[in-house]
Amino acid sequence: MPKVLISDSLSPRAVEIFKERGVEVDVITGLKPDELKAIIGKYDGLAIRSSTKVTKEVLAVATNLKVVGRAGIGVDNVDVPAATASGVVVMNTPFGNSITTAEHAIAMMFALAREIPAANTSTHAGKWEKNRFMGVELYGKTLGVIGCGNIGSIVADRAVGLKMRVVAFDPFLSAERAQDLGVEKVELDELLRRADFITLHTPLTDATRNVLDAKALAKTKPGVRIINCARGGLIVEADLKAALDSGHVAGAALDVFAEEPAKESILFGNEKIICTPHLGASTTEAQENVALQVAEQMSDFLVTGAVVNALNMPSVSAEDAPKLKPYMKLAEQLGGFAGQITETGLKSVTVEYEGQVADLNTRPLTAIVLMGLLSPLLASVNMVNAPVIARERDIKVAETKRDDAADYQTLIRVVVQTERATRTVAGTLFGGEKPRIVQIEEVPVEAELSEHMLFIRNEDKPGFIGKLGTTLGDAGVNIATFHLGRTEAGANAIALVSVDQEVADGLLERIQGLPSVVRAKALRFQA
Structure with missing residues (x-):
């Protein structure tokens, strides 16, 4: 029976889901790093929120760990490259708190526009400073959305409903999707120049870190207001403070900070800034949703092999998993055969899918072929890290698909180009489930390995x-x-x-x- 550790606070219903699906579960929260390292070796799965840090050191002693499930979107607290190298699948729940976080961003925008927190404090103090708090309308204003994925697109939709003009910067936003959302896709500099309000909804990566620094803020419209409910590292806080002090930025509403928990900050005490303690996902509904989703995803992976919302390997739906299972064995055998007969440096690998298998989700199969191919040559290779290892060694990987097959209803062929020769091996399934080799280097031969x-x-x-x-x-x-x-x-x-x-x-x-x-x-x- 697979065993999972829940090391951060999750809904009790998550424990029930694990048990219902045949997964043993322990709940031990508040572990220090050394305490986590001391016990992690006996678990197949680790369910976390934002408190537990899954570091390279933790992963090094997690000898049985197969999956880390993050109840939420951000995985800043997980060393994903190290997990991949260790063959550990990293999952998140990108949809469970999308609405909640988007609504918080909209609420922050309203609060910023009408100076609600400061007005509330003043009124509680017995002052009646009606003329002091002169806000601005959202109607007709331009909202710049940086990152138009799950959450950003919900914010954009709500803003369109408020009759705002919405411009979006997101390299992955297609023209068709932008049109469906009713937003205008623009480059970042144009967004900065045009937006009255800017809201950030992008993950923290090397490409997005410090996206709003002094140089970017200088390009914004005077009087711009900024909302950040994504990640603190997207904004250089010292540069934002300077822009607020100069009056170029009229106000900011921040739910996230570069260092959390933020007990101290150069931004605190400024009436132009609204601060909340990372409440984007803090609703009853969102907390329940992400806990249930992470339990379901991890259980499905550990019990059936289904992979959903993984950050470091192809997804395999619960429906596809049983269909792919016999092909996975075939793919591993083909890759292993090719790897064992290959004695010189690998240059490229092409996996050809013909017939029935061409209609399936073949990306996991290609990863398994690579695992089988590289395993005879390298230690600790699995379907999670095999594609990364291939890229690191400049091994080109390609897939081809044909709906029709010449001699068999379904066929997988692996073509390996080495420094000296081209090796090929092909196989099929007999009876829909029994792997067979049917061709080796253009020579027909039928064999069960x-x-x-x-x-x-x-x-x-x-x-x-x-x-x-x-x-x-x-x-x-x-x-x-x-x-x-x-x-x-x-x-x-x-x-x-x-x-x-x-x-x-x-x-x-x-x-x-x-x-x-x-x-x-x-x-x-x-x-």
Whole structure:
């Protein structure tokens, strides 16, 4: 039974979901880093919010960990590259608190426009400063949305409903999507120049960090108001303070800060700034939603292999997972076969999908092919980190798909280009579930792979099979199955022999020395 640790506060319903789906769960919150490292090794999954820090050091001792689930959007507290290198899937719940965070941004915009917090404080103090608080309308103003994804698009939709003009900067926003939202897609400099209000809804990455610095703020319209309910590191706080002090920026509403919890800040005490303590996702509905979603996603992954909202591997729906399962075994065998017969540097890998498999979600299958291909050459390779390892080694990876297949209803072919040669191996499923090799380097051969195998390239000449059988027999190695293939009589041939035990190096040398043998290789596959 898979076992999950919940190390931050989640809804009790999350625990129930884990248990209902056959996952054992422990709830231990408030762990210090050393305490987490001391126990994480016995868990398959780790469910967190923002408090737990999943560092490289934690991952190094998480020997059984398969998945980290973040109940929320941001994963700043997870070392995703280190998790990927360790083969740990990192999931988040990008939709559970989208509406809540978007509504908080809209609320902050209203509060900023009408100076509500300061007016509230003044009125509670018994002052009646009606003339002091002169706000501005949102109607007809231009809202600049930086980042128009899940949350940004909801904010844009609400702003359009308020009769605001909305301009959006997002490199991934298509023209069609912008039109559907009723927003104008612009470059960042134009947004800064035109916007009366600017709201940020982008993750914190190297590309977005300090997106609003002194240089960017200088490009904004005088009197601009800024809202940030995304991540504190998007704004250089010292530069924002300077722009507020100079009067160029009329006000700011911040729910997030560069350092959290923000007990002290150069921005505190300024009436032009509204501050809340990272409340974007703090509604009853959102807290419940993200907790339930992360429990469901992690359970599905650990029990069925379904992958949803993963940041470091392709998604596999619960519907696709059972369809892909037999192909996953085939993909691993094909990749492993190609990897074991490859002895020089890899340059490129092409995975060809033909027939029924071409209609499926093939990205996870390609990742598994890469895992099988790289595993004989490198340690600790899995379907999560294999694509990254391939990129790091400048191995080009490509997929091709054809709905029709020549000889089989479904076929996967792996083509590996090395420094010296091109290797190919193809396979199919018999009965929809049993992996079979059907072609090796253009030679047709049908074989079921087993734990211990011999792969032999030989000249098609009489006496070869007898000599090979005698050599194996003299060494006390029993033949389980014997598969042969050739291009034509007397030409190149292939023998794929399943044996009951490992072929020792000395025996392999004797086989290599047999007449007609061009190449002999001992292969091993997971039973």
